[in-house]
Amino acid sequence: MSNKFNITIKSVDMQEFMQQDATELAIKLLEEQTPHKDIATIIKKEFDKKYLGNWHCIVGKSFASFVTHETKSYIYFNINDNSILLFKSG
Numbered sequence: 001m002s003n004k005f006n007i008t009i010k011s012v013d014m015q016e017f018m019q020q021d022a023t024e025l026a027i028k029l030l031e032e033q034t035p036h037k038d039i040a041t042i043i044k045k046e047f048d049k050k051y052l053g054n055w056h057c058i059v060g061k062s063f064a065s066f067v068t069h070e071t072k073s074y075i076y077f078n079i080n081d082n083s084i085l086l087f088k089s090g
Contacts, residue, residue, distance in 0.1 A: 005030065005079050013074040018051065022075055026059075026084050036060055036082070043086060051088070058085040 005027050012019060025046060029039045040057040047055040053073075058065065065085055067074075073088030 008078045009075070010078060010083075011074070011076040013069070014072055018072075019075055021050070022047070022084070022086050023077060023079070026077075026079055026082075030079060030082060039084075043084070047086065047088070053088045054090045055086065055088050059083070 007023055009019070022043065025043055026039065029042060036059040040059040044055050044057040060083060061081055063083065067087055067089065069087035069089050076085045
């Protein structure tokens with residue numbers, strides 16, 4: 001992981017290994033300068049495949065949210081000035 005990325009977990013209800021998967025994938029995509037909409041798509045599809053179910057991912061510089069999520073399936077974090085919300089619902 002590069003030192004140029006500052007990760008701040010804002011809110012979490014997720015096992016540590018899943019948190020690590022989410023943050024590492026997000027950093028990799030940001031390093032590659034992937035557009036936000038593509039980051040959201042890639043993270044969502046990866047979690048759909050790896051952790052099964054209906055995952056949702058929102059990526060941006062500024063947004064508000066209020067979501068219902070399944071237990072142990074939610075993380076909201078910042079990487080520098082990028083916010084990422086990932087959760088499983090339904």
